[in-house]
């Protein structure tokens with residue numbers, strides 16, 4: 487009976503995922519993960535975490551408009567900012583899934599601890615990991631920021647344009 491009830495709830499609940507990160511800036515690696523996730527969910531909220539400990543490179547408004555522009559024709563993608571714990575933001579948005587991308591074992595070790603902590607805090611929110619396509623395994627916002635600092639061309643690493 488419980489199983490049938492669960493199946494009913496799953497069938498009739500919108501599948502909302504939160505894709506949290508700094509996205510400073512949003513790279514082709516982030517886009518690959520988001521594009522792979524879109525068929526799995528009804529809505530994916532790209533959630534830009536505002537963290538007072540971290541120094542921004544691109545202003546929040548630029549990051550939001552960059553991602554919104556890339557997905558202007560896809561109504562499944564929403565872009566928001568948040569300042570709370572990720573799971574609190576998920577509850578507020580009635581999202582049952584957290585989306586994260588994995589590039590390597592370092593990402594995996596780090597992500598595993600966060601996912602286990604989140605599960606303990608909120609057992610009903612599931613973390614879903616997608617593995618990056620091999621051609622994007624070396625792409626990170628940190629490296630893109632470094633390229634910008636030295637005036638190098640970043641167009642191969644950024645979808646669309648960011649001012």
Ligand code: ADP
Nearest residue numbers: 506507508509515516586587588618622625626
């Ligand atoms: P954070 O600020 O939490 O480190 P990021 O903004 O760097 O987050 O990235 C958000 C998510 O995207 C993370 O799950 C990260 O592992 C993933 N990600 C970043 N770059 C890539 C990439 N090249 N391929 C796959 N996943 C990636």
